[in-house]
Amino acid sequence: MISLRNVQTTDLAQLLLIENEGFPIEEAATKEAFVERIKLIPDTFIVAEKEGVVLGYINGPIMNQPYISDDLFEKIKANPKRGGYQSILGLAVSKQARKKGIAQILMKKIEELVIENERKGISLTCKQEFVSFYEKMGFVNHGLSESQHGGERWYNMVKLRQAFEG
Numbered sequence: 001m002i003s004l005r006n007v008q009t010t011d012l013a014q015l016l017l018i019e020n021e022g023f024p025i026e027e028a029a030t031k032e033a034f035v036e037r038i039k040l041i042p043d044t045f046i047v048a049e050k051e052g053v054v055l056g057y058i059n060g061p062i063m064n065q066p067y068i069s070d071d072l073f074e075k076i077k078a079n080p081k082r083g084g085y086q087s088i089l090g091l092a093v094s095k096q097a098r099k100k101g102i103a104q105i106l107m108k109k110i111e112e113l114v115i116e117n118e119r120k121g122i123s124l125t126c127k128q129e130f131v132s133f134y135e136k137m138g139f140v141n142h143g144l145s146e147s148q149h150g151g152e153r154w155y156n157m158v159k160l161r162q163a164f165e166g
Contacts, residue, residue: 002055002102004109007038007045014054015047022092027150029090033073037061037089040078044086046109048093048102056093058106060124063087067156068125070147086114088124107137111164121161125154138163 007015012034019028029037037045037059045059061076062084063069072087088110093102107122114122125145126134134157135141142156 002048002050002105004046004048004105006042007047007057007059008042009035009038011047011054011057012038015057018054018056018092018094019090021095024150027152029073036076040076043079044110044113046106048106054094055097056091056102056106058088058091058103058110060087060089062119063123066121066123066158067142067145068123068147070149073149082118084119086110086119086122088122091124104137111159114161115165119161121163122159124157125149126157127152127154131155131157 012031015034016031019034023029041059041061044061046057047054048056061072062079063072064084066085068087068089072089091103091106093100110122113119122139124134124139125147131141137159139157139159140163142158145154145156147154
């Protein structure tokens with residue numbers, strides 16, 4: 001049985017392992033970035049675990065605009081209670097737990113939080129090879145992002161609240 005909960009500081013080591021399995025070094029969040037996210041946005045940093053082992057996570061701060069800008073990877077602040085867009089800076093599942101629907105379970109939880117907190121929708125950026133993965137979850141490709149994160153080309157993927165509310 002997989003359980004979902006808010007992140008805790010004791011998750012840091014497991015989170016870093018999963019992050020570094022899932023992303024090349026130029027794109028992976030640093031330990032400092034994780035510490036800051038755990039401290040400032042635990043309300044939108046959700047961990048999936050089974051028997052005390054972290055299998056995956058999703059996280060991101062609330063932002064005012066519909067698209068992620070690179071500065072979010074550097075500096076974030078605590079989330080407002082209501083409104084804005086839910087960004088997804090990280091969605092990763094450990095290698096041994098992939099292809100089991102954990103990413104979808106985590107995204108569903110974020111959708112529940114978006115409705116609960118009256119957010120406008122969810123926004124993330126992804127590389128070309130993940131566009132169809134997110135489209136299957138109901139995201140719409142808004143084209144190339146201005147993001148230069150990790151020296152890659154990213155696509156703006158947006159899912160407005162009405163797409164999952166009904």
